[in-house]
Amino acid sequence: MTNLKLFALANVLLIWMTNTPQIGSFEKQALSSVQGMPASNFDSELPGRPFAIWFNQLIGPEAGVVWQLTECGERIVASDAAEQDLPACAEVNANLIDGRKVFVVISVGTFKKGLNGKPAFFCAVIERNEQLYQVRRLSDLPEMLRALDGPTYNQTENRTVNPPEIKADPVRIISTFQAVDLLSLFSNAPPVTGGSSLVETTPPPPTSPQAPERVSESVAQGRAVTRVKPVYPPSAKKMNAAGTVEVQITISEEGLVFEATAISGHFALRSAAVEAARKWVFKPAIFNGAPVKVKSVLTFVFAPSAK
Amino acid sequence: MNLKIKLSAFSVRGFLKSIVSLSLLFHCLNSPAMGQAEPSTEPGEIYGGIELTSEEARAIALRINRSEEEQGLKLVYSETSRLALRRASNGQFAPQAAQEAAQTVLKLMTRLTRQHQAPPERIFLIGGSGLGADHPEDLVDAISKTTGKTLAFLDVETEIQLSIVGTISRLGKVGATQIDNRNSSALIEINSDHTLGGYQLLTYPPSAPPRYDFVTMSIPHGTPSLANAAALRQALRRERESKPGLVNRKRIYLTGSVAWAVATLLYPEDRQTFVPLTHEEIMWFAEKVARAPQQLLNPNLSSIRDRELRQKAELELQAVKSAFTPQQLVAGAEALKAVASELEWQEKQIWFARYGYLGRLLSYVRLQAEK
Numbered sequence: 146m147t148n149l150k151l152f153a154l155a156n157v158l159l160i161w162m163t164n165t166p167q168i169g170s171f172e173k174q175a176l177s178s179v180q181g182m183p184a185s186n187f188d189s190e191l192p193g194r195p196f197a198i199w200f201n202q203l204i205g206p207e208a209g210v211v212w213q214l215t216e217c218g219e220r221i222v223a224s225d226a227a228e229q230d231l232p233a234c235a236e237v238n239a240n241l242i243d244g245r246k247v248f249v250v251i252s253v254g255t256f257k258k259g260l261n262g263k264p265a266f267f268c269a270v271i272e273r274n275e276q277l278y279q280v281r282r283l284s285d286l287p288e289m290l291r292a293l294d295g296p297t298y299n300q301t302e303n304r305t306v307n308p309p310e311i312k313a314d315p316v317r318i319i320s321t322f323q324a325v326d327l328l329s330l331f332s333n334a335p336p337v338t339g340g341s342s343l344v345e346t347t348p349p350p351p352t353s354p355q356a357p358e359r360v361s362e363s364v365a366q367g368r369a370v371t372r373v374k375p376v377y378p379p380s381a382k383k384m385n386a387a388g389t390v391e392v393q394i395t396i397s398e399e400g401l402v403f404e405a406t407a408i409s410g411h412f413a414l415r416s417a418a419v420e421a422a423r424k425w426v427f428k429p430a431i432f433n434g435a436p437v438k439v440k441s442v443l444t445f446v447f448a449p450s451a452k
Numbered sequence: 453m454n455l456k457i458k459l460s461a462f463s464v465r466g467f468l469k470s471i472v473s474l475s476l477l478f479h480c481l482n483s484p485a486m487g488q489a490e491p492s493t494e495p496g497e498i499y500g501g502i503e504l505t506s507e508e509a510r511a512i513a514l515r516i517n518r519s520e521e522e523q524g525l526k527l528v529y530s531e532t533s534r535l536a537l538r539r540a541s542n543g544q545f546a547p548q549a550a551q552e553a554a555q556t557v558l559k560l561m562t563r564l565t566r567q568h569q570a571p572p573e574r575i576f577l578i579g580g581s582g583l584g585a586d587h588p589e590d591l592v593d594a595i596s597k598t599t600g601k602t603l604a605f606l607d608v609e610t611e612i613q614l615s616i617v618g619t620i621s622r623l624g625k626v627g628a629t630q631i632d633n634r635n636s637s638a639l640i641e642i643n644s645d646h647t648l649g650g651y652q653l654l655t656y657p658p659s660a661p662p663r664y665d666f667v668t669m670s671i672p673h674g675t676p677s678l679a680n681a682a683a684l685r686q687a688l689r690r691e692r693e694s695k696p697g698l699v700n701r702k703r704i705y706l707t708g709s710v711a712w713a714v715a716t717l718l719y720p721e722d723r724q725t726f727v728p729l730t731h732e733e734i735m736w737f738a739e740k741v742a743r744a745p746q747q748l749l750n751p752n753l754s755s756i757r758d759r760e761l762r763q764k765a766e767l768e769l770q771a772v773k774s775a776f777t778p779q780q781l782v783a784g785a786e787a788l789k790a791v792a793s794e795l796e797w798q799e800k801q802i803w804f805a806r807y808g809y810l811g812r813l814l815s816y817v818r819l820q821a822e823k
Contacts, residue, residue: 172700209631214700216667217656231696238632238654240623246632248654256696268656277654277662358728361719363751367736391755431730442755 171233171260172214175253179235179264180212187251187266190284196251200237203287204247209240217250217267230257234267245293246272249283357395357438360430365441368428370400375421375445381413390418392443398436400427408442418445495519498528500564500575501817502557504591504603506537506582509553511560512813513568516821525818529568530810531560537583537591550591554598561599576820577601578813581608582646611812612650612668614819615639618811620652620705637703640795641808642710642788644780646672647684651697667695673787681786688794703801707808710784713772715804717748720765721756726803731792734802738789745778 180197192199201210217234233256239247248270254261269280273293280286360368375390390410394402405422407415422443429436496517503510513529533556537549545553557577564570577599583591587605595603606614616639624633640649650668657663669691673680692699706715706729714737715727741748753769756762776784791797805811 207629209626209629211631211636211702213636213702214696215653216696218658229694231694233696238635240630240632242630250656256693268662270654270656270662279656279662359721361721361751362755363740363748364718364733364736367740368732428732431732444752444755 174260175214175233175235176212178260179251179253182264188283200249204239204241207242210237212237217252230255357440359440362442362444365427369425370428371426373421373424375417377447378413378417384413386411386413387447390414390445392418392422394422394441394443396427396439398429398438400429414447421445498568498570499817499821500570501813502560503578503580503813504553504583505580507535509533509535509556509560510810510813511564512810512817513564513570514817545588545590550594553591554594557595558599576817577603578816579603579605581606581611608670609668612648613666614812614815615641616650616652616666618815619707619805619808633703636701637705638698638701639705640791641708642791643708644784646670647787647791649698651701653697667697669695681783681790684787685790685794688791692795699796704797705808706802706804709775710788711804713776713781713784714788716768716772717751720751720753720769721761723761723764725806727806729802729804731797734788734792738785741785742782745781749773749778
């Protein structure tokens, strides 16, 4: 009887796990599916190249592109309110070097059911001069990007350039005071690139920091896998040397100490501390999903009792 | 368990539509003029803002320049004063508490008008949602009588939206490339008694043009305790079901007192506006503080060579110690750990936004200045 219950429970769990996609894996599946799908699948007028390649060629190599899984459309509410589901879309948004943004949204399924049916074009939007322009067909996107080109564009120019092609009504999303170059007045602002007047501060660090990141000693200690105590040098013992020695270390991507320099402490104790520090092993530090070098400090105490 | 969940997804205050592209102002916060009076020779108008919460009064002065040549704005002053605006069991503030708050507001207003030349009509007062949805009359009256100003109350959803706009910049850099930062990031604020958060979302209504919306969450969890951290986990699981961006967004901006304590204790020497943190550090911190809180509360600052930096770190450390008992820190770290694991921060970029506590006030004042 107990076995039967366990069997039933296992089955319920299995069904539940199968029906509830983990968002991380669902996202990976959805994005790779959309990226690799021929663009012509989303609009028959487009070429058969993979969608991601077609899109990247359209926006240019200097555009900043973000792919993500996002909610789109209205909520799907079942009879039981607790069972409501949300349509899921793969969204690619590109920040063009002239300040425009392009969003393309492809429906892929729902957040509870995961990939469901064939991915289909859902919507595209161009944001320009703080206005949103809806693109109803994916094959209209290149044309609209051309029509809305140039930083000096305005409504009058638009009418003279190509009025019939622009079927999207601009949606005012922000007020006139927004288009201010904030950075120009800030004394310690980072340099603006790309010539956009809407550039702001950039907290996110680069994907691969060139200089090793610094971590505090407490963090480094917490990540140590192998700790090695220094040997109290006989020469130091004769000198009655004691106290703390701080060793600045650089930890490799593999978690090994490959640089160690004593930065404080009695000179008779420093080499012993450095030698010990070089033998420490740490869990690799992960940054942006990849192991990176980090710097830290190890403090060794040479107490008289430990002599 | 006194957990209450307020679901507020996909709802937007109308006026907030006009500020979806308000800019992050924090890069001006390192201005040497911060917290000091300085003679004004720069063009532009000064606007002031004061925000009251149950624990603090925050004041800022913004210089806004609308000239054709040099449009822009700059934070020229900010100050925070401690308050004790907790309500009694009868729902009222203690008379002296309301009066003290009014006096604090008067002091800050005087500083804004005299030292920073902010005209009184350009100073705006807001009350945080934690002061009460009933807009307590005793507090409003005390402030009105003392300062002549009316306190405008924010609801929690508006607060979150203003915080998102004021904390997360529209654009960010990955290497040399600029990306759409705000539409791919989320804000999480973890305080001692509530967890808030949300993100900006471009939505595509079937019968209306696309527009920017905000998805928000608010989870009050009462006095910090491990039991409340468990309840927080349950609440977060419900929130993530209906707000998948809380899990999907790859960049997380952390604000609130708990995040401040964690960043300060882990990296006392790091004075950056945005302090990078990792999921592993958050987990490590929660475990370490549960085992040896005193050790974490007393980090070795002697390795900070720069004397001025060390003094700043010492002051910040003292502020953390006065704000948190070890037990509160344990519970706060547990709340942060719960958020990090339930919202799957393992592979995300996480930053503590040092000036995130000013985000909504900055956004609010700028919004008023545009009217």
